[in-house]
Amino acid sequence: MNTFDMLKWLGEKDPVKLEELFREARACAVRHVGTKVYFRGLIEFSNYCAKDCYYCGIRKSNTNVIRFSMEEDEILQCARAAQEMDYGSIVLQSGERQDETHICFVEDILHKIKAATSGKLGITLSLGEQTQETYERWFKAGAHRYLLRIETSSPALYKKLHPADHSFSTRRDCLRTLRKIGYQVGTGVMIGLPFQTHKNLVEDILFFKKEDIDMVGMGPYVPHGDTPLVPADHDPEENLRLGLVMIALTRLILKNVNIAAATALQALDPEGREKGVQAGANIIMPNITPTDYRKFYRLYDNKPCLDENALQCKSCLERRIEAAGAEIGYGEWGDSPHALKKSM
Numbered sequence: 001m002n003t004f005d006m007l008k009w010l011g012e013k014d015p016v017k018l019e020e021l022f023r024e025a026r027a028c029a030v031r032h033v034g035t036k037v038y039f040r041g042l043i044e045f046s047n048y049c050a051k052d053c054y055y056c057g058i059r060k061s062n063t064n065v066i067r068f069s070m071e072e073d074e075i076l077q078c079a080r081a082a083q084e085m086d087y088g089s090i091v092l093q094s095g096e097r098q099d100e101t102h103i104c105f106v107e108d109i110l111h112k113i114k115a116a117t118s119g120k121l122g123i124t125l126s127l128g129e130q131t132q133e134t135y136e137r138w139f140k141a142g143a144h145r146y147l148l149r150i151e152t153s154s155p156a157l158y159k160k161l162h163p164a165d166h167s168f169s170t171r172r173d174c175l176r177t178l179r180k181i182g183y184q185v186g187t188g189v190m191i192g193l194p195f196q197t198h199k200n201l202v203e204d205i206l207f208f209k210k211e212d213i214d215m216v217g218m219g220p221y222v223p224h225g226d227t228p229l230v231p232a233d234h235d236p237e238e239n240l241r242l243g244l245v246m247i248a249l250t251r252l253i254l255k256n257v258n259i260a261a262a263t264a265l266q267a268l269d270p271e272g273r274e275k276g277v278q279a280g281a282n283i284i285m286p287n288i289t290p291t292d293y294r295k296f297y298r299l300y301d302n303k304p305c306l307d308e309n310a311l312q313c314k315s316c317l318e319r320r321i322e323a324a325g326a327e328i329g330y331g332e333w334g335d336s337p338h339a340l341k342k343s344m
């Protein structure tokens with residue numbers, strides 16, 4: 001598939017033709033990463049953030065947010081619950097902080113989770129930009145995958161979405177540093193951003209390929225009412241369509257990487273994540289953050305599953321995944337064949 005074909009698909013509105021694309025992408029997923037969908041239990045452990053991305057609900061300038069940080073014991077309890085539910089891995093996510101207290105806290109919790117789960121639970125981090133030294137400390141403490149979305153591969157668009165002291169090249173270099181250290185590296189973008197063109201989206205997929213990414217986590221942009229970015233012409237249906245087409249195209253081009261069906265898909269359509277699986281995704285990140293905190297970690301409006309506890313989320317997802325014709329890879333780390341090939 002060339003750039004021209006990708007652009008054509010991004011503009012395709014005919015549901016019958018789109019179904020064909022999704023079927024092809026799902027078959028490609030089955031061929032290259034297998035029939036299984038893997039769960040990563042997502043723990044959103046703190047909404048303190050030192051950054052001010054214009055699109056994000058927990059940006060530091062949003063004074064309407066009630067800030068929280070989970071205690072170490074609470075995080076450990078979530079990790080144990082993930083293991084009991086037979087999820088192979090967890091993702092620890094929070095706002096970005098580079099202070100030593102935070103770095104030590106994460107380092108410590110990584111050691112404790114590894115000890116409490118006999119090293120069996122895979123740990124992915126999603127804690128933003130850090131120095132090489134910090135990434136190394138966390139790697140040594142037991143994290144083996146890192147998610148850092150580039151947000152957009154266009155430096156010009158990046159500039160429009162962030163304050164002047166947020167840097168595209170620093171973020172891109174972080175991805176390279178993570179790879180050098182030995183992490184499996186995940187990145188992704190938001191889809192349907194103000195000012196974003198279809199050409200930008202094609203370049204995003206080419207960026208994933210060029211940077212030799214192991215996993216892709218991308219999802220529709222969903223506005224948050226307390227941010228400066230709220231667009232006048234936001235079209236949720238169109239963002240959902242584009243989100244699914246992007247999953248399918250990424251699968252067809254990158255083939256053997258892990259691709260997540262982002263929760264933001266579900267904010268736009270109750271069946272958004274199953275549709276993501278049907279379009280070629282093979283990872284789902286069920287939220288296992290305690291319900292009391294979940295409502296304070298709101299990156300965008302209409303965040304789904306605010307009231308369900310972790311077990312309810314699990315059984316609801318099981319039903320949904322099976323209905324989508326896929327199988328769940330319980331108890332496995334589910335590393336992408338792309339990453340495993342490199343480590344051999």
Ligand code: SAH
Nearest residue numbers: 055056094095096126128149221222299300
């Ligand atoms: N602070 C870390 C991790 C938490 S934010 C970081 O920024 O990497 C995780 C992701 O949420 C971001 O990468 C961004 O792509 C996504 N996000 C933020 N605001 C969003 C919005 N309004 N709609 C959709 N996704 C959003």
Ligand code: SF4
Nearest residue numbers: 049051053056059095
């Ligand atoms: Fe902070 Fe991440 Fe939100 Fe940016 S996207 S404001 S770094 S939590």
